[in-house]
Amino acid sequence: MTQRIPLIAGNWKMHGDRARARALLDALKPLSPAQGEVAVCVPYPYLELAQAVLGGSAVAWGAQNVAEWEEGAHTGEVAASMLAEFGCGYVIVGHSERRREASEDDACIARKLAQAIRLDIKPILCIGETLAQRQAGSTHAVLQAQLHGALALLDSTALTRLSIAYEPVWAIGQGQAATPAMVGDVITALRAMFGEAGASVRLLYGGSVSAANCGDFAALAGLDGLLVGGASLRGDEFTAICQRFCTRREGRSLPA
Numbered sequence: 001m002t003q004r005i006p007l008i009a010g011n012w013k014m015h016g017d018r019a020r021a022r023a024l025l026d027a028l029k030p031l032s033p034a035q036g037e038v039a040v041c042v043p044y045p046y047l048e049l050a051q052a053v054l055g056g057s058a059v060a061w062g063a064q065n066v067a068e069w070e071e072g073a074h075t076g077e078v079a080a081s082m083l084a085e086f087g088c089g090y091v092i093v094g095h096s097e098r099r100r101e102a103s104e105d106d107a108c109i110a111r112k113l114a115q116a117i118r119l120d121i122k123p124i125l126c127i128g129e130t131l132a133q134r135q136a137g138s139t140h141a142v143l144q145a146q147l148h149g150a151l152a153l154l155d156s157t158a159l160t161r162l163s164i165a166y167e168p169v170w171a172i173g174q175g176q177a178a179t180p181a182m183v184g185d186v187i188t189a190l191r192a193m194f195g196e197a198g199a200s201v202r203l204l205y206g207g208s209v210s211a212a213n214c215g216d217f218a219a220l221a222g223l224d225g226l227l228v229g230g231a232s233l234r235g236d237e238f239t240a241i242c243q244r245f246c247t248r249r250e251g252r253s254l255p256a
């Protein structure tokens with residue numbers, strides 16, 4: 001049986017300022033769930049601060065994006081090697097906001113994943129369908145195509161470091177999460193798509209996760225964590241999510 005350690009990751013997006021970042025990092029520093037990993041993905045300018053505050057704690061930090069190239073004349077881009085210098089343990093890749101706002105396609109996302117893996121930074125790959133795609137009944141096909149494109153450059157050893165966040169586009173930032181039944185259906189489908197080769201891949205859910213609904217997701221077989229946006233900007237709420245998810249998750253055994 002494959003043991004996958006739960007992961008709760010915060011995605012701060014483009015919120016806050018240095019003082020708020022400092023206060024939030026200070027609030028999260030003591031977090032240490034007995035059974036699980038916690039990470040915060042902060043804006044680039046606060047990576048040094050995250051490293052200074054969280055270094056030596058049980059909370060990891062990371063970025064929300066990475067360049068698809070190793071180095072060179074790419075104005076405005078940040079290389080995986082630079083993230084590594086700031087001690088990033090994680091990087092979010094392929095978030096739907098970047099797919100939409102920065103026109104990232106699956107081929108670009110595949111190159112970004114390869115860069116992260118090359119520098120030993122664990123990627124959190126985001127996939128998810130739009131409302132129109134769900135209503136058209138093509139959710140599974142959309143996710144499969146996104147996975148197929150994004151994972152094109154990774155070998156099976158890279159899968160051991162990969163987390164995939166199922167984030168239905170229509171549930172992000174809406175205050176209305178997908179139902180546990182919907183998430184359970186997708187997780188089962190993703191596990192089947194990966195089969196034995198991907199038994200170590202952590203599968204997360206993201207989209208309007210809160211302290212109130214996180215326990216429902218913790219009960220889902222095959223789900224290993226959460227990617228938390230808005231609720232990760234409040235120290236007490238994010239702390240409650242980490243503790244509740246990991247405590248409930250601890251009680252159940254994990255299928256391979």
Ligand code: PGA
Nearest residue numbers: 172173207208228229230
């Ligand atoms: P949300 O964002 O929790 O605010 O819906 C999740 C995400 O976009 O990663």
